[in-house]
Amino acid sequence: MKGIIVNYRMGRRTQNTRQMIIKVEGVETKEQADKLHGRKVVWKSPAGKEMIGHISGAHGNKGVVRARFDKGLPGQSISTEILIQ
Numbered sequence: 001m002k003g004i005i006v007n008y009r010m011g012r013r014t015q016n017t018r019q020m021i022i023k024v025e026g027v028e029t030k031e032q033a034d035k036l037h038g039r040k041v042v043w044k045s046p047a048g049k050e051m052i053g054h055i056s057g058a059h060g061n062k063g064v065v066r067a068r069f070d071k072g073l074p075g076q077s078i079s080t081e082i083l084i085q
Helices: 030-034
Strands: 002-010 015-024 040-044 050-058 064-069 081-084
Touching: 002 064, 015 050, 015 081, 030 050
Parallel strands: none
Antiparallel strands: 002 015, 002 081, 015 064, 040 050, 040 081, 050 064
16 A cells, blocks of 8 residues: 655644654545554655654544654655555
8 A cells, every 4th residue: 555745743833753644545534544543654765765654543534644653754755655554
């Protein structure tokens, strides 16, 4: 299953680089997004390094999910593809 990284999870004045917002292909509702909770996500850098995280829950009502990573992803990861296992 594939997805696109949309942005960091953000507050009014803060940006959390360890949490990313991901739009998943084929997921359009909050109920479908809730079924992905706990799945592993893998982002590959252009240099070949893999960063592993997990889906922590739905974000909103349109099928977007939050993913948490041990180390923060770089800004170059925004709008790139991510693999959901």
